[in-house]
Amino acid sequence: MKVTGEDLWTEKLAEFYQPMDRITAGPGEDCVHISEIVRREMVVSVDAHYEGTHFTMDIVDLRDIGHRSLALALSDLAAVGATPLTYMVNLEVPEYLTLDNTLEIYKGFEKLNNEYCISPSGGNLVRGPRCGLTIVVIGEVERGKGLLRSKAQEGDLLVVTGDLGRSLAGYEILTQEDLHASLAPDIRNPLIQKFRQPWPRIKDMLYILRLAKVNGAIDITDGLGKDLMRMARMSDVEIVIEEEKLPIHPALAEFSRVTHRDLSSLVLASGEELEVAFTMPPEEFEKIRDLRVPVTVIGEVRTGFAPGVLLRRKGGEEIPIGDLGYDHFEKA
C-alpha cells in the first residue's frame, strides 16, 4: 500500500523521533504518552513562531526557522528551571513549501535535539497561507521547585544571563540593506547570529539551581522592559534596573555608536533574546558569582506603591519605563 499525502509527510517527519524510556508512545499515535512522574512536576508550554509575524523568508533560512521556533519554545522551560523531556510540533505548511523544505525545517531542530537529548514525539500538520510552527514543549522540575514569574521578593537582586540587545540589532541589519553595508562583518555577525540562532539558557539555569535559590524568573522574549513589567505585576513589586550595569556585547556598543541609537532603548526593547531574568537574595548570588555561567546583577527588587519597572540613570535619576518591547496586540 502506497502512503501518500499527509500520512507520507507525517511518516517522514516521524523519522526525527528518537525513542526514549520515559516516552511509551509517540509519533503516529493520537497522543504522546509519558511515564509516571514521582516527586516531580511536569511543565508544559506552547509557543508560536509565524512567517510574517516573527520572521520573513528573506532573512532566515529553513533550518533557522526550525531552530528559532524550538529555541523560543524551550526558553519557557529555561525560565522555570526545567529539564526538557520532549516536544510536539504543529506545523502550518503553505503551498509553496515542499516536503523536502519541511524536512529542512526539522533538520534545524537537530542542534537543540543533540544538546538536550530530545526529539519531536508527535504533532500535527495543517495547510495554511504561511509557514508557521506552534511547538509544545514538555519538561519536568523537582516537585514544588518550578520557578515562577510571580515569586520575585523585596530585597532580591535582579540578575540576567548573557547579554541583551543583539537580537533586535541583528533583525535590523537583516532587514535594512544600507545598515548591513555600513557595518564591518566582525560587528554585524555576532548581532545577526543572535537573531538567527538564539540559544535557550536551559543548562545554565539548571546549573544555577543546583547551587543557589532563585525566587522569580522570566525569559526575555518580548523585551527586557515588557517582560520585567510582567514579573513586576505578577509579583506585585517594583523592579529597578541600573542602566550602567546592563550587559552589552562589544558589537552592540559599536552598532549603537555607528547608528546613533540609544543603547538602553535597544536593550529594553529587544525581544527573542532567550536570556533569563531572575531574582534572588544577595547571599544566594554569592554562591554563583564565580561560576562559568554568564550572569550579571542589573538591579534590585523593592516594594513600590504599584507594580512597575524603573531605569536608574548614571546620576541616580529613576525613570519609569513603559512597556518597551514589541506588542502585536497594542491598540486592539
Add this chain to the structure above:
Amino acid sequence: MKVTGEDLWTEKLAEFYQPMDRITAGPGEDCVHISEIVRREMVVSVDAHYEGTHFTMDIVDLRDIGHRSLALALSDLAAVGATPLTYMVNLEVPEYLTLDNTLEIYKGFEKLNNEYCISPSGGNLVRGPRCGLTIVVIGEVERGKGLLRSKAQEGDLLVVTGDLGRSLAGYEILTQEDLHASLAPDIRNPLIQKFRQPWPRIKDMLYILRLAKVNGAIDITDGLGKDLMRMARMSDVEIVIEEEKLPIHPALAEFSRVTHRDLSSLVLASGEELEVAFTMPPEEFEKIRDLRVPVTVIGEVRTGFAPGVLLRRKGGEEIPIGDLGYDHFEKA
C-alpha cells in the same frame, strides 16, 4: 499601572481558568505546572483548527469555533481512553477580531469545561491573517493502559461509537444554499448540529474501559476510511468493514435519498465526527453489549498480505477502499 495590548488580552483570557489541585501554576506563568503522577501516564496532544482550512466564518459562530476546536483536540484523549486534566490555547487573532470576539470564542469552551471539569491553563497569542486555534490537551491514563492505534489484533471485532456521516452532510448543507432549502428542518438540523457542535467520546470510552479490554483505538477526524487505514498500517493488519452494519442516523439516510448520494461514501469520507473506532476480542464486546453507551460492531480485524481496509458489500464482495477522506497534503 494600566495593562494594555497583549497583556490585557492575556489577563482577560486567564479569567476562564478554574484553579485545580493538580495544577500548581497556570495562566500568566511561562508553563503550566502539573503535580506528580504516580501509577499514571500523562498523555499530551496538539490539534489545530483554522479558518479557511477547517471552517469559514459564515457557517459557524464564534462560540462554535471555540467548541469545535476544543472538542477536536479532546477527541485525541478519548481515543487513548484518557481523563482530561487541562488544556492550553494558542490563539491566532486576525485584525478583524476584537477582544470581545475572542472572549466569545473562549465562551464556546464552557460546555466542554463543565462536562469534564477542565479549563484553559495557559497558552499564547499571536497576530495572523486568519482566525485559528491550536489547542494542547493534557490528560492521564492508568500506567501502561493508554489505548494505541497500533494494537489492533487479528480476530478482534471492529466497533464504533455513535453514528457516522452527519458531519460531512452538515457541512454541505451549511455551504450550499439550494441544499439547505431543499431539506426540512427536522432532517437538516441533526446534520448541522453534528458539524457545529461535535462532542468527544471521552466519558463513553472511560465507561467502556472500566468494563472491558480494548486493543486498538483511533478517533474519526479525517474520515472512517482514512483513519482506519492509519490503524491498519500501524497495527499491520487488514480491517474489514461490513457495509450493512454502518450506523446511520435517520436524517443522514434521508439526506442520502434526497441528494442521491451514496450513503457508504458519505460515511467513509466524513471527517470531524469525533466518534472512536476501536477493536476488541468478541468476548470483551459481550461485556459492553447491553450498556447505555452507543456502540456498534461494524467489522473485524484479520491478517492480510499487506495492511489495508476493505468494505464488504451486501452480497459478500470485498472492495479495497482508498484513503477516502480529506487530505490537505495530497499531491504535495
